[in-house]
Amino acid sequence: MKLFDISDWELPRWARWASTLLFALALAALLFQLAVYVHYAISLLRFPFDYDQGEGFELYDTLLHTQGRWPYQDSAVFPFYTSIYPPLFHLLTAPLVLIFGPQLWTGRLVGLIASLVAAAAIAYGVWRGNGSRLPLLGVLCGLAFIASNYTFAIGPLFRQHMTMVMFETLAIVILSQPAEQKTNREDAKDAKKTLPKPFALFASSRFPSQLWIGAALLICAGYTKQLALATVLAALAWLFVRGPRRAVLVGAVMAAVAGGIFLWINWATEDWWYVSIIRANINEYDLAQTFGFFREWFELHAVLALAAIGWLIYETYWSRLSVYSVWFAFALANGALSGKFGAGESYFVTTTAAACVCAGLAFGKLFSPQRREERKESYSFLFAPCASSRFKVFVAIAIPTLFLMQTRLTLHTYTEGMYAPIARVLGLADNSGRGFYDSQGYTQLGPRPTRADAEAGYRMAALAAAAPGPVFSEEAALMFAAGKPVVTNPFVQLVMYQAGLFDPAEEIAMIKRKEFGLVILRAQFYPPPVLAALGANYRPLTEIRMNGFTYRILEPRP
Amino acid sequence: MLDDAPITKRQLGWLMLAAGALAAVAVLAVDALGAGRFSGLGPAQWQALAGCGLIIVFGLSLLPLGDRPA
Numbered sequence: 001m002k003l004f005d006i007s008d009w010e011l012p013r014w015a016r017w018a019s020t021l022l023f024a025l026a027l028a029a030l031l032f033q034l035a036v037y038v039h040y041a042i043s044l045l046r047f048p049f050d051y052d053q054g055e056g057f058e059l060y061d062t063l064l065h066t067q068g069r070w071p072y073q074d075s076a077v078f079p080f081y082t083s084i085y086p087p088l089f090h091l092l093t094a095p096l097v098l099i100f101g102p103q104l105w106t107g108r109l110v111g112l113i114a115s116l117v118a119a120a121a122i123a124y125g126v127w128r129g130n131g132s133r134l135p136l137l138g139v140l141c142g143l144a145f146i147a148s149n150y151t152f153a154i155g156p157l158f159r160q161h162m163t164m165v166m167f168e169t170l171a172i173v174i175l176s177q178p179a180e181q182k183t184n185r186e187d188a189k190d191a192k193k194t195l196p197k198p199f200a201l202f203a204s205s206r207f208p209s210q211l212w213i214g215a216a217l218l219i220c221a222g223y224t225k226q227l228a229l230a231t232v233l234a235a236l237a238w239l240f241v242r243g244p245r246r247a248v249l250v251g252a253v254m255a256a257v258a259g260g261i262f263l264w265i266n267w268a269t270e271d272w273w274y275v276s277i278i279r280a281n282i283n284e285y286d287l288a289q290t291f292g293f294f295r296e297w298f299e300l301h302a303v304l305a306l307a308a309i310g311w312l313i314y315e316t317y318w319s320r321l322s323v324y325s326v327w328f329a330f331a332l333a334n335g336a337l338s339g340k341f342g343a344g345e346s347y348f349v350t351t352t353a354a355a356c357v358c359a360g361l362a363f364g365k366l367f368s369p370q371r372r373e374e375r376k377e378s379y380s381f382l383f384a385p386c387a388s389s390r391f392k393v394f395v396a397i398a399i400p401t402l403f404l405m406q407t408r409l410t411l412h413t414y415t416e417g418m419y420a421p422i423a424r425v426l427g428l429a430d431n432s433g434r435g436f437y438d439s440q441g442y443t444q445l446g447p448r449p450t451r452a453d454a455e456a457g458y459r460m461a462a463l464a465a466a467a468p469g470p471v472f473s474e475e476a477a478l479m480f481a482a483g484k485p486v487v488t489n490p491f492v493q494l495v496m497y498q499a500g501l502f503d504p505a506e507e508i509a510m511i512k513r514k515e516f517g518l519v520i521l522r523a524q525f526y527p528p529p530v531l532a533a534l535g536a537n538y539r540p541l542t543e544i545r546m547n548g549f550t551y552r553i554l555e556p557r558p
Numbered sequence: 559m560l561d562d563a564p565i566t567k568r569q570l571g572w573l574m575l576a577a578g579a580l581a582a583v584a585v586l587a588v589d590a591l592g593a594g595r596f597s598g599l600g601p602a603q604w605q606a607l608a609g610c611g612l613i614i615v616f617g618l619s620l621l622p623l624g625d626r627p628a
Binding site for chain 2: 206241242285320336
């Protein structure tokens with residue numbers, strides 16, 4: 001199988017060479033971004049402390065699962081801890097934590113693998129969607145997903161988001177397969193031959209294994225992170241368009257399974273599951289923040305976004321809606337949730353994945369010989385020019401150029417060490433203050449942790465280990481290193497306090513009694529009364545910088 | 559029973575119209591039920607209403623496309 005075969009296009013010799021050169025450049029640029037990503041991931045795998053806020057608490061959730069305990073509990077009582085995320089990512093990571101202990105690299109490795117699997121699924125989906133032709137387009141689209149600033153930043157973190165995206169992408173790619181095989185009418189005819197009429201609706205030909213695997217993966221995505229709901233709704237909406245009764249049946253089965261699991265966990269956690277997973281996630285909403293995230297996503301992914309929107313319009317008005325287009329539309333709309341307090345750019349990773357597939361299908365369509373048949377259709381006047389030799393030359397040059405443009409839009413690289421010559425040639429300067437350039441501007445995530453960062457972490461852990469009693473720490477990994485219990489989950493406390501779900505009275509009482517031997521603060525994501533109590537009862541001991549953040553260490557006032 | 563036929567573009571258009579209109583009514587009902595934080599329409603409600611409008615326009619644009627499968 002050739003990576004990219006358009007020999008039947010009969011392009012002029014110069015155009016063929018130019019196209020090949022541009023495709024090679026695009027592939028090289030995206031492979032460079034993959035190399036930067038892997039380098040970043042390896043740096044994080046070796047770093048034993050929190051890199052992104054909240055990673056250590058995800059590790060603590062995982063540890064609780066390995067001990068057969070739920071993290072969903074009453075956070076108003078000591079140790080003032082609960083989790084607001086579903087358990088599947090933690091359960092997937094649990095075997096590694098059981099074997100190797102509470103190490104952050106375990107979940108980071110799971111996140112890294114998930115991002116690579118999602119990219120491979122995108123590549124496969126584009127390849128299959130293009131009629132198993134032009135595999136290079138699939139490869140470029142999968143790599144474009146990895147090259148996204150958002151995928152890069154959060155992929156190798158101990159966070160559940162990328163695992164959710166992996167399940168979503170796998171589900172959508174698998175769900176797209178049955179539709180390629182048979183139409184509903186063909187299914188119905190087959191069923192009529194083999195089953196009595198009342199049962200024909202349940203004929204196996206109408207419910208191929210891919211359908212159920214896809215549905216199971218969607219449930220997995222939802223139990224990895226609640227944000228997957230948009231993808232679940234997209235898949236069901238697409239199934240509804242292709243056959244309403246089948247969609248209702250599949251939806252009912254999914255609701256029964258997912259609902260049953262929900263009720264079981266809620267019963268096992270004495271209702272704290274519902275409070276933590278649902279009620280605690282209803283936060284303040286900022287419209288300006290939503291628009292800011294939308295603008296940034298469009299600016300960084302303009303080529304993919306425009307190609308995907310074009311593909312959605314094409315399928316809507318001139319073809320049939322594929323599951324990918326519906327997925328893209330729902331994922332894009334779901335970006336509206338990014339205005340929630342605490343939401344971030346990660347809310348657009350699913351949109352990026354869907355855009356990559358749709359863009360790949362759109363580009364593949366331009367290379368498709370089927371356009372000749374379309375000239376016979378009534379709307380041919382729009383597509384007739386597409387069969388001209390000039391248009392073919394244009395497409396053969398434009399598509400790899402578009403991949404190059406997209407790669408420039410999301411470009412990020414280190415600017416020091418072995419990357420310095422590349423950064424110099426590309427005219428890129430450090431814009432993070434830590435030897436890292438990112439096209440989206442200053443970012444907290446991306447720079448590699450240094451040896452000095454690790455030493456700073458060990459210094460804080462040593463201070464915590466020497467302090468009497470529990471330590472009030474905003475980051476859990478320091479507590480694992482210090483051998484201290486994990487107390488509080490700051491961001492969760494803050495959002496639950498804002499929602500009226502967290503009463504800090506008991507925590508404040510402990511602070512006033514100075515029962516915590518030490519306090520370690522980073523972003524100070526605690527409810528205001530808790531921060532006020534800390535200020536009144538603890539005094540600055542020292543400040544330590546790690547990963548560009550200043551950690552404030554407080555000791556009890558005399 | 560057997561013929562679980564695909565939705566046509568026109569049917570999808572009507573569905574979108576109905577969904578957009580129902581969603582708009584629901585958004586406006588938030589105030590009637592006293593669930594909103596603002597007197598009058600809040601910023602999130604305006605955003606939601608704009609989304610409903612887009613869905614309605616999208617539905618209208620599908621109506622002329624007839625019985626082709628969506």
